Amino acid sequence: MNHLYKPTLMKIEQIKEETSDVKTFRLVFLDPLLKETFQFKAGQFAEISVFGEGEATFCIASSPTWHGFIECSVKRAGKVTQALHQMDVGDTVGFRGPYGNHFPVEEMRKKDLVFVAGGIGLAPLRSLIWNCLYSRDQFGKITILYGARSVADLVYKEELKTWETRHDTYFIKTVDPGGETNDWDGKIGFVPLVMRDLDINPQNAYAIVCGPPVMIKFTVQGLDAMGFSPEKIITTLEMKMKCGLGKCGRCNIGHTYVCKDGPVFSFAEIQAMPAEF
Amino acid sequence: MMDDLKTRLKEMLTSGAIGMVIGYGQKEIYMADGSREYRTCPVFLSRDTEIDRLVWNRHCVQNLVTYLTKEEYKESGKIALMVKPCDLKAIHVLEQEKQIDRKRLFIIGLTCKGVMAEKMGIDEGHLAGKCIKCLDSSGKSSAVCTPDEADIVIETLPDGDMPPKGKDISSDLEGFEKMPSEKRWAFWQNQFLKCLRCYACRSACPMCYCEQCICDMSRPQWIDKSPHLKGNFLFHIVRAFHLTGRCVGCGECERVCPMGIPLMLINQKMIDTVKDLYGYESGKDPEQAPLLSQFKMDDDQSFIK
């Protein structure tokens, strides 16, 4: 019997150590047909499993415009993530997905985009950023503000360099005070504070925010002060999930199933939810 | 006596000397046949106007000590707690294990002559198994809360005639131990197959206060979380071991089990074993060192095989 909880198999093709506790896994479907035909949208997530250890929820961090593989960035935090960190290239994992809604890419066309990310929160935005850069001419000004606790905690370091050197993106990196190194050439300061000094025009723009809850809170306050309407501030919510299918009942915020109705929400939608996340 | 207590508690609540009274009260419940019944249950009173709800009767079964270590009640200021002599033992263990601050507690010591057995939400019509041995020939509890231990002692006894005695846990255990091992094995398989892992036994136990229970741990995952026979056996064995030398025999785990699993058989066995081997009775004295943190050169070591 085929059923919803039966995963398809994927092979680990590449493992990249991003930080001391984050690794990015490049995964390829064992089934050649699926490898060719698999599609998803930026912002969607998947249930990745290590057989014998269990399943965990990860956003797909690669761009939907890349074909033949997907990438997920995994921060070592629990049982499954620890097991994933111990795996090698060539090992097999289980995959269920893609699940959830996605970033409103269509609505974002012709608009300015402001990406604000903290730490591993860059993972879902990375998918969207590359998605937008793929058809760069269809979007307005693209600003990317990325911060982490320290230089060592920055993920996708090579890609950050690419964004920094590209002429069609305005990229700012920052680390929290004390997290800098001697040769650090970025800013020093918390993301929401650094954001204040940026040249951002809320007219005809979307802000896409992802990071630790406290960063999101102050960033959203800052964006609000700049004049962004809550409908134009987009974030993805992280809740504990098991099924990803709107059945197991643990990601609910009020009657909203984060796994089905989300994980991407506008700040306006979040304001309408009970404050329980 | 109850009136004096109520007056005193009202004063203490008004003056702020205590923040909450956790005691027994009655509530009216809606029955399917249209009648109203009164059910004795724990009440949490923080207004002086509510104090008159307090009662002391034979249905005051629940061990209220269990609430003392729960997060929600830690912020309530000083707590006045209604405590039966047998429940007092649980307070002693928590004191031994440095889980409660005696100064934050106002103990209302009850004088007892037995409470009713309750199983799967139903009054069984006889005394609780733990009471039989405790009661002396006059039907009064041999264990008392002394003024040394309690801040106030209520000498009022629960009303009414002596209910039938029912069976004592020790005689249940004796009968059980006479069964051949295959039968005992089959018995527990049958019992643990029913276990839902609702953890009512754990939640109701005054000694199960761990912030993270070993049964919920995932790194490493010591115990199968699934409620299949193997996982359930593991859970109940680990539970028994963790309560050895700590269980005071209040019987709450068995009372609350929605599947009626006779957990006191296991607990009583452990209680008897530590008493036989080490002469140790948990909860007897808050000053004594916990069983598993003492060592004597002449300790019985026959359990090491």
Added chain:
Amino acid sequence: MQTTIETDIKQVETMNKQISKKAIDAIISELTEGCQIFAPVVQDGIKLYKQIESPEQINWGHGNCHRSLKELFFPITEPVFSFRQTRKGIQIETPGNHNKKRVVIGARPCDCNALSITDKVFKWDYEDELYLSFRENTLIIGVSCIQPEPFCFCTALNLSPFDETGSDILLTETGKGIYHANIITEKGVALFERFKEHFTEASPDQSARKDAMLKDIVSKMPAPFPMQDIKTWLDKNFDHPVWEEIALGCIGCGTCTYLCPTCHCFDITDESRGYAGERLRNWDSCAFGHFTQMPAHQPRPLQWQRFRQRVMHKFKYYIDRFSRLACVGCGRCRSLCPAGKDTVEVIQTLQKQIDLAETGPKTNKKG
């Protein structure tokens, strides 16, 4: 709010028949050949739905099983697949026991009705084949409650102890050993057609007697609660201070959720040994702290927040999502709560809050 629900179950125009206890037993005996029969069985003082071999094992006594009917479709623990690491890679095998034909006899109307609630969750958008295949392959013969249990309150939620929803055939004992049989669905008709000779037409007399019985039972049971008003209050009062008070005493076990016929939350976990293992789906409960615990974040850290979640889910969230409330009034949570918490009392407390909001605080002196 509670009345009509759209399901895929093919209702037919209800046929009113009559059948004797003896004939039912004969049908069961015949059905044991070729299909699994489940019925209430009492063992060690506990009544549970169990597989039976012969009709004598059935407990026809009044009252519900201690665990609800949901476990036959959504088992307490169930392997969703087993896996094995081999030289050829990982082999996955899904369970093969879902296509057996099953008959449940003796389920109470509240339990049967609750299935129409869990159906919605397991069916919306993604279809859960594990649950739905059990549902599809199972025929349910419900039995009306002619003597409700002390803690029952289905009538308070506008349901009936003779409710047909969820049963394929509903039996009502109208005389000693005589049952009125409502044939409700296509599945029910199929069974009726197969065993036609055991049924007779229900006399108008008997149907009238059944109606009179129902009227009498319902007249004694609790009157409907204003659930719509409660929903309206819940819509606005997530942050109301009464929640902390309502939850006092809850010890945080999973008894209410596990015994509840409509609670459907679950966990997915792996168990393995060496190169082989299983992925299992187990019941889980919003009453447990670890239910929503993430490595660095806990949205519901305190017990009263978890208690609120359960009440909200039953009486608000589920309605918002699936247009009906997620409680059938079986009373299990009331009768078996270790701390004497009572769902009816919760509803009444909320009702008091509504009155209080309407009339102002002066009229409600505490004490």
